[in-house]
Structures are given as structure tokens and as C-alpha cells.
Amino acid sequence: MTTVGCTSDKKNNISEESSKTETLAENIEEIETDIIENETKTDEETDTASNNFIFTPLIAEESIYGGTSSENINIRYTVKYQSVILDEETAEVYPELSETLIRDKDERMKAAFESAEVFKENMGYFTESAFEGMELSDEVITSVVRSDTNVLSLKMEGYSYGGGAHGNYYTVGTSYNSKSGEMLKLNDVVKDIEKLISVTKEKLAEAYPDGLSGIEHLTEVLNNAADKAYGEEGFDAGFGWTLGYNQLELYFNPYTLASYAEGQQVVKLGFDEYPELFNEAYTENIPDAYVYKLDNYEDITYEDIDQDGENEEIRINMLYNGTGEDYPEDYVLEVSFDDKMYNTSLASYAGYENYFVKNNDGSCYVYSFTKHDNDYIMLDICKITKEGLMVSNAGNMEPAIIRSEYTDGEETENGEYTTYFNSLEYSLTNPAHLKLSSRLNSLSTYSGYRNYALNSDGFPVSETPYIIDNAVTFVLKKDFEFEESYQNGKRTGKKLTLPEGTELYTHLTDGISYIVLRYENDKYVYAEINTNEYPQLINGVLAEEILDGMFYAG
Numbered sequence: 001m002t003t004v005g006c007t008s009d010k011k012n013n014i015s016e017e018s019s020k021t022e023t024l025a026e027n028i029e030e031i032e033t034d035i036i037e038n039e040t041k042t043d044e045e046t047d048t049a050s051n052n053f054i055f056t057p058l059i060a061e062e063s064i065y066g067g068t069s070s071e072n073i074n075i076r077y078t079v080k081y082q083s084v085i086l087d088e089e090t091a092e093v094y095p096e097l098s099e100t101l102i103r104d105k106d107e108r109m110k111a112a113f114e115s116a117e118v119f120k121e122n123m124g125y126f127t128e129s130a131f132e133g134m135e136l137s138d139e140v141i142t143s144v145v146r147s148d149t150n151v152l153s154l155k156m157e158g159y160s161y162g163g164g165a166h167g168n169y170y171t172v173g174t175s176y177n178s179k180s181g182e183m184l185k186l187n188d189v190v191k192d193i194e195k196l197i198s199v200t201k202e203k204l205a206e207a208y209p210d211g212l213s214g215i216e217h218l219t220e221v222l223n224n225a226a227d228k229a230y231g232e233e234g235f236d237a238g239f240g241w242t243l244g245y246n247q248l249e250l251y252f253n254p255y256t257l258a259s260y261a262e263g264q265q266v267v268k269l270g271f272d273e274y275p276e277l278f279n280e281a282y283t284e285n286i287p288d289a290y291v292y293k294l295d296n297y298e299d300i301t302y303e304d305i306d307q308d309g310e311n312e313e314i315r316i317n318m319l320y321n322g323t324g325e326d327y328p329e330d331y332v333l334e335v336s337f338d339d340k341m342y343n344t345s346l347a348s349y350a351g352y353e354n355y356f357v358k359n360n361d362g363s364c365y366v367y368s369f370t371k372h373d374n375d376y377i378m379l380d381i382c383k384i385t386k387e388g389l390m391v392s393n394a395g396n397m398e399p400a401i402i403r404s405e406y407t408d409g410e411e412t413e414n415g416e417y418t419t420y421f422n423s424l425e426y427s428l429t430n431p432a433h434l435k436l437s438s439r440l441n442s443l444s445t446y447s448g449y450r451n452y453a454l455n456s457d458g459f460p461v462s463e464t465p466y467i468i469d470n471a472v473t474f475v476l477k478k479d480f481e482f483e484e485s486y487q488n489g490k491r492t493g494k495k496l497t498l499p500e501g502t503e504l505y506t507h508l509t510d511g512i513s514y515i516v517l518r519y520e521n522d523k524y525v526y527a528e529i530n531t532n533e534y535p536q537l538i539n540g541v542l543a544e545e546i547l548d549g550m551f552y553a554g
Contacts, residue, residue: 053148055086058087066419135161140156169253172240237253252267291429297319318346329348331370353369359431365458378393381394397437403422431454434453468506474506481539
């Protein structure tokens with residue numbers, strides 16, 4: 001793939017699953033609102049100075065894993081579809097957008113189950129023609145490019161392999177008017193399609209001086225997409241686009257302008273180089289601070305690094321540098337702008353995710369989430385300045401997954417099996433409200449997440465407790481005294497003794513000194529803990545003597 005920049009200095013369970021997702025989001029929002037009620041700012045304070053509010057969508061994933069296993073051959077398939085919804089609070093502000101997203105989610109969930117059914121129905125054929133260890137797939141990974149008062153723009157990166165010489169990959173986009181919920185067409189954003197065609201041709205000619213085998217199709221592709229939204233009949237699936245905070249991105253997928261071997265072409269057009277090209281409704285009143293996910297490997301973006309009022313073209317590249325002597329793998333993060341290139345080394349056991357972060361003071365960062373021992377996700381913060389990169393490690397943090405559920409299907413006599421997985425994850429969009437998870441070791445090992453805001457150094461800081469996403473269940477070994485608590489962790493001052501055999505569920509903790517446990521569905525108790533030494537204590541007593549069900553990961 002080549003990126004070209006224009007610098008600017010279960011089929012029937014669909015409704016049930018949607019209902020579960022909405023209910024979960026509502027419950028979580030209620031808990032969070034209660035917890036941070038003293039920290040929450042007014043609407044005017046949470047809006048950026050440009051009075052354009054950034055909201056945080058939820059990414060819902062539906063995955064189906066299956067295959068067949070026998071003495072002769074093993075075949076696996078993966079169907080993974082991600083879509084976006086809004087939490088209850090955001091949905092109240094953008095009700096039409098919420099309805100549109102729920103409808104889109106249901107359609108994609110249905111498509112995921114249908115795709116899995118195709119793999120299942122053709123398993124006999126694959127068994128006869130497949131090679132050992134064959135892995136079939138149909139995946140759509142969704143990321144948030146922009147989410148503010150004016151626009152929600154989503155990038156969907158797909159990959160499919162159903163046998164044959166190679167799989168196929170593609171990038172498409174869906175962009176919505178946040179207020180109306182209507183899907184945007186290219187000519188809603190671009191004033192002059194002919195000018196767009198001309199500029200795009202110029203940039204592709206610069207990037208491909210030897211030409212592209214199908215460049216003659218460019219005019220037809222862009223004209224075709226001008227007055228059609230993604231998914232409409234007649235829309236060219238070989239083309240897609242998204243709208244960022246400072247740029248329009250055009251994706252020409254394999255076989256659209258070139259052969260598969262020539263790859264995908266991406267053209268990025270900065271707003272301020274071609275102000276006459278774009279509709280000001282989508283390019284002015286841009287928020288002062290935001291977060292968006294970067295492409296793997298190479299990406300181009302436009303930001304004002306030196307804060308002189310003009311955006312620089314910034315090239316951000318993640319280079320694989322081989323395996324280190326002691327493992328993990330080594331990567332080099334390269335950042336180039338103003339004819340200068342800076343780099344820093346990062347390590348990860350299995351991949352990474354990079355995000356661009358612009359803080360309220362105009363400072364810019366790359367957030368790199370990398371994997372380490374025991375599946376720990378570590379956050380490295382790289383501040384971009386005109387002098388170079390300033391790198392710091394923020395510890396164990398990752399985008400918050402607030403629900404993850406596995407369900408095993410029945411295995412058939414011929415060895416076919418199916419596993420279902422669904423999850424709900426917060427996207428990273430707003431530096432003032434980043435939902436990040438960390439691994440905790442408070443009476444057991446589990447993860448919890450909380451709301452963070454960036455400080456002036458670009459570090460996420462929080463004074464709220466961790467919400468424990470997948471609760472651990474304890475059983476009291478003996479009668480034990482606690483203090484009553486509310487759902488938000490506030491203590492009542494009233495002592496009560498719970499009897500032996502009571503089931504307790506982890507609910508909230510600061511990870512160090514206290515924990516709030518739930519019992520009997522909607523009742524809560526508070527306990528002091530000590531996690532700085534082992535064995536750990538609960539209300540001054542050895543926790544292992546009180547709680548059955550504790551476990552710690554290495």
C-alpha cells in the first residue's frame with residue numbers, strides 16, 4: 001500500500017444481542033456517572049474552546065470461530081465484524097445518529113452470522129481441497145477517525161480469504177452527520193468533484209511516476225461515489241473515504257486503479273491546502289483536542305507541531321526491526337516532518353496499536369500500546385516536538401474492553417466446532433475522557449478501567465476508582481464484618497456482618513487500599529485491603545482465610 005499525502009505546511013439472536021449491548025452500555029454509564037459526579041464538568045467546560053464537542057463511541061465486536069479437526073486435516077475459520085454504537089448519555093444528544101448506528105450494527109451482525117454459515121456449509125468442500133492448517137477468514141476491523149458535533153467518520157478495514165492463491169483486503173469508510181444521523185456523500189464534503197479528480201490525479205502521478213495500470217478508471221470511480229453513500233446500490237466497493245479533523249482520505253482498493261500486485265493506493269488531502277475544495281461546515285470549527293488511531297506501518301497526518309498556525313505534513317512509520325536477543329520483537333517508531341526525521345525504539349511481543357493525540361495546549365503525541373510478558377499491554381508516550389521525540393512509559397494501560405464473552409457451540413460427530421465471542425470496547429477519541437484498562441492484583445488478578453484526562457505532560461491521570469469489567473466471584477469462608485457502601489463506592493459508616501457462604505463480586509477498587517464488593521445483585525460493601533505485600537489483607541485479616549475463589553496470574 002502506498003499513502004499519498006497533500007501537505008498543508010447466531011442469526012436469530014441479533015435483536016437480543018443488540019438489546020444486551022444497549023442495556024450494558026446504559027448500566028455502565030449509570031455507574032460511571034455516579035462515580036465521577038464530583039469530577040464531571042459542565043457542558044461548556046467539557047466542550048473545547050472551539051465549542052465542538054468530542055464524544056466517545058463504543059466499538060462492538062461479534063466474532064465466530066470454527067472449523068473442523070480430524071486426524072487427517074485441520075481447518076479453521078474466523079469471522080470478525082466490528083461496528084459502532086453510542087452509550088446512553090451520548091445517544092440522548094444524538095438520537096438520530098444512535099438509531100442509525102444500531103441499525104448498521106444489526107445489519108453487520110447479521111452479515112457476520114451469514115458469513116459463518118457459508119464457511120460451515122462449505123466445510124466439506126474445504127476439507128477435500130484444503131491444505132493442512134488452512135485458515136479461512138472474513139474480518140472487518142472498525143476504527144473511529146473523527147467523532148464530534150459535526151461528523152462521525154469510521155474506517156473499516158476488511159480482509160477475507162476463502163481459499164485460492166491469496167486473500168483480499170480493502171478499506172472503506174462511513175461518515176455521518178452527527179446531528180441528523182444521515183450518511184454523508186462525497187459531494188456533501190467536497191464542493192467540486194472535478195477539482196478533486198484533478199488533484200487526486202496529480203498526487204497519484206507524483207507517487208507513481210511509472211503510472212498505474214488502471215488509472216483511467218479514476219474519474220469514473222470518483223464521479224460514481226460523489227452522490228452515493230457507502231452501501232447504496234451502485235456505490236463502487238473498490239473505493240472508500242473518511243473525513244478526519246484536518247484531511248480527507250481516499251482509499252483505492254486492489255483492482256480499482258491497479259492490480260493486486262500494485263496494491264492499495266491512499267490519497268490524503270489536507271483541508272488548509274485546498275480550502276476552496278471543501279465544505280466549510282466540515283472543515284471549520286475543528287476541536288482543539290482529539291485522538292485518532294493511526295494506520296499500521298506508515299501513515300500521514302497533518303498537525304501544527306510547532307504551533308505556528310500552519311499544519312505540517314507528518315509521516316509516522318512503525319518499522320519492524322527483528323527479534324531482540326532476549327525477545328520481544330524490536331520496532332522503530334519514525335516521525336518525519338519539515339525535512340527532519342526522528343525515531344525511537346519500542347519493544348512488543350505481538351504487534352502494537354498507535355494513536356495520534358493532540359492535547360488542549362496544542363502539544364502532540366503518539367500513544368503506542370505494545371504487548372509484553374503475561375499479556376500485559378504497556379503504553380509508551382512519544383511527545384513530538386520540533387527538536388525531536390520525548391519518550392516516556394506510562395505503565396500497564398490499554399483501551400478499555402468493558403465486556404467480553406465466549407460461548408462454545410456443540411462439537412459435531414465429524415469434528416466441526418464453533419465458538420462465539422462478543423465484546424464492547426471504548427474507542428479513544430477525547431483526551432479529556434480516555435477510558436483505559438489496567439491489570440490489577442487486588443485480592444485476585446483481573447482488569448479494571450477508569451476515566452483519564454491528559455495532564456500538561458500528555459500523561460493520562462485519574463482520581464476515579466477502577467470499574468471491574470469482568471467480575472471475580474468470591475465465597476465467604478466464614479462470617480465477616482464489612483462496611484455498607486453505595487454502588488459508587490461511597491461509604492455509609494454502617495457495619496454489617498455477612499454470613500459464611502455469601503457470594504461476593506468485585507465491583508470497584510483503587511487497586512491499592514480498598515475494594516467495593518457486590519452481593520445479592522444490588523447491595524454493596526466496602527473493605528480495606530493491602531496489595532503492597534503478600535499474602536494480601538482484607539480489613540486487616542489474611543484474605544485467604546476469608547475468601548474462597550482468589551487467584552493470581554504470574
